[in-house]
Amino acid sequence: MLGGTVLSVSERELLGALRRGDERAFTTLVDRYGASMLRLALIYVRDRAVAEEVVQEAWLGVLRGIERFEGRSSLGTWLHRIVANLAKTRAVREARSVPFSALAGADVEEAGPSVPPERFRGPGDRWAGHWATPPRRWGRPDHELVSAETRAVIAAAIQALPPAQQQVITLRDVEGWSAEEVCNVLALSETNQRVLLHRARTKVRQALDDYLTGS
Amino acid sequence: MSVPELNCKELVEVVTDYLEGRMPAERRLLLEEHLAFCDWCQTYLEQLRATIRLTGTLREDDIGPAARAALLEVFRDWKGR
């Protein structure tokens, strides 16, 4: 049986059923994790058809490895690690791939402040370091902000990010993973993960700001 | 100024550390003392929080029927092996 496992009771039951060839257990897993596995693959391979192949390969790998899985990580983490590894390998082979250096994930790609310095009063000023052009209010409540248009703006902004930032913000803020899970799957230090997340969020906020204030 | 403070320019650089709960206590206090009077930074922080909430709504939980059917095939092949 599974000793030293982190799996919940329901996960253990699901795993057991899957090992017995229970089709419902499989579709439950697919429904629970399939979409996010596809999004993860897309970060590496960019092409949807290739990403879907990678995900299929991943599920096959899951089924073949199901006996050996010891439950030392959660099911979700295990599934996503398999996808990430396969997607990375595939991306390197593919012509239209993410640059290899970006796959390393650990690099902090940009230097310098995340908000342009000219937005703040300069060193000689009485109020040095305070906003020179303060953020404009968006002037509408949360429920009015949720729309197909704003989602499209955010999606486009995420797509335009350097790959490592895109990976982190997708897993943290779209998928809702914890910092620890993201660090595990992307092999990032906690600090690097946070720096990437910070730069990504800053840019996405700016894109939303440009859209909402009509710039 | 000889009194320590954290200004707007510094705040926008550390705001993620703040939201992640990864600031040392003394720095967190300075940040909140600044937020207490700086409505501009309050706006910025609230917009960042709204951005995070909106980003979370991008999540679609469905892979689509064709992909699902293809995976079922994979499963049945494996099971049949």
Place this chain on the structure above:
Amino acid sequence: MEALKFLRPGRSAPFTGVTWPPAGQWLVAAAPPQRGRAGVHALLPDVLATWIAEELWRVELDGGQELASGIVVAPRGRLLGRVEAWNDQAAREFARACAAHVRPRASGRAAEHAADAAATAEAAVAGDSAARVGYVAARAAEAMAPGGFTAERRWQSRWLATRLGVRME
């Protein structure tokens, strides 16, 4: 122990956005209080000026560890009642008082700060601009002499405590 708390409209905590329950009901912190981390926070009157927001409440903390910053942290707390004396009018009086307290003494850069404070004081409201006037006036005091900021903030908090009828420890 009893303390004070500034909240945004609707009993909303300014930094976490958490809504406090109505007076009398306990708010429990998510995790045991550590210095500057999770825990229910409240103020002592000595630091009132630094934290002003729309609503001022008297609070009761269950236990409570006093931090150097004039803030107290406890595992749980509950609102006791509004300090009704704190409103936009009181905020404007506060702002005017802050500006007036530094202006006569100020010259050079301090005078520029003090002029900023005075200019904004007239339209100050409890929501934000009153807080900024207090800060600007304290910066004016610092420009006059090192340590002036902290001293001015203490003066401002005493002014508030007196004006609002809140006991100063």
